Amino acid sequence: EPEVTQTPSHQVTQMGQEVILRCVPISNHLYFYWYRQILGQKVEFLVSFYNNEISEKSEIFDDQFSVERPDGSNFTLKIRSTKLEDSAMYFCASSEGRGNSGNTIYFGEGSWLTVV
Amino acid sequence: SQQGEEDPQALSIQEGENATMNCSYKTSINNLQWYRQNSGRGLVHLILIRSNEREKHSGRLRVTLDTSKKSSSLLITASRAADTASYFCATPFSAGNMLTFGGGTRLMVKP
Numbered sequence: 001e002p003e004v005t006q007t008p009s010h011q012v013t014q015m016g017q018e019v020i021l022r023c024v025p026i027s028n029h030l031y032f033y034w035y036r037q038i039l040g041q042k043v044e045f046l047v048s049f050y051n052n053e054i055s056e057k058s059e060i061f062d063d064q065f066s067v068e069r070p071d072g073s074n075f076t077l078k079i080r081s082t083k084l085e086d087s088a089m090y091f092c093a094s095s096e097g098r099g100n101s102g103n104t105i106y107f108g109e110g111s112w113l114t115v116v
Numbered sequence: 117s118q119q120g121e122e123d124p125q126a127l128s129i130q131e132g133e134n135a136t137m138n139c140s141y142k143t144s145i146n147n148l149q150w151y152r153q154n155s156g157r158g159l160v161h162l163i164l165i166r167s168n169e170r171e172k173h174s175g176r177l178r179v180t181l182d183t184s185k186k187s188s189s190l191l192i193t194a195s196r197a198a199d200t201a202s203y204f205c206a207t208p209f210s211a212g213n214m215l216t217f218g219g220g221t222r223l224m225v226k227p
Contacts, residue, residue, distance in 0.1 A: 033214070035215075042217050042218065042219050042220075043159065043204065043206075043217040044217075045209075045214040045215065045216065048214055056214055058214070089156075091158065091159060093159075099208050099214060099215055100146065100147075100208040100209075101146070102146060102147040102164065102166050104149065104161055104164050105149065105161070105206075105215060106161055107151070107158050107159035107160075107161070108158055109157060109158035110157070110158050112156075
């Protein structure tokens with residue numbers, strides 16, 4: 001079964017450093033997402049991306065975050081200057097159609113980010 | 117907020133028993149999705165149920181949706197130790213693409 005793949009699975013970074021998390025969505029999917037889950041807390045939406053632009057973003061997705069689809073297969077999340085509170089599991093997800101139209105959203109295994 | 121909230125927060129049962137988890141949400145939706153998360157792992161999609169469906173089955177899983185009560189339930193029959201995980205319901209927020217997740221039910225199935 002096709003799956004969303006994410007790299008790295010775990011990254012430790014110094015506070016203030018830039019981090020890029022990478023994702024390969026399912027190949028025929030058109031909608032891409034990033035979510036995060038701080039340890040012990042709920043899964044939170046960050047951003048959705050369609051047609052090479054951000055379609056929605058949450059309050060969490062401030063100026064330190066950016067997303068990019070640099071080629072036909074990868075989808076990246078960049079955190080420009082990491083803070084301790086950015087430590088979380090970051091999930092990439094994708095769907096064939098709009099999430100509100102009854103399309104299943106498939107998630108990757110996540111990238112654990114630890115900021116020290 | 118359109119957030120789903122699961123109940124109970126934690127559930128411990130013996131292998132072979134059935135497990136029922138409930139989800140309540142606040143505003144009208146056109147679909148609801150259930151996910152499983154093993155500790156420290158990714159979210160695995162279980163079932164999507166649309167607002168015009170009342171019940172859906174997948175293997176040992178049965179999901180119901182009551183739009184009048186704004187609630188859904190996930191039943192796992194004949195549970196196995198491997199079903200030990202957290203289970204989340206997720207609902208779409210407004211007309212957009214984002215899902216909002218509840219806090220999850222932590223299920224422990226004892227062998």
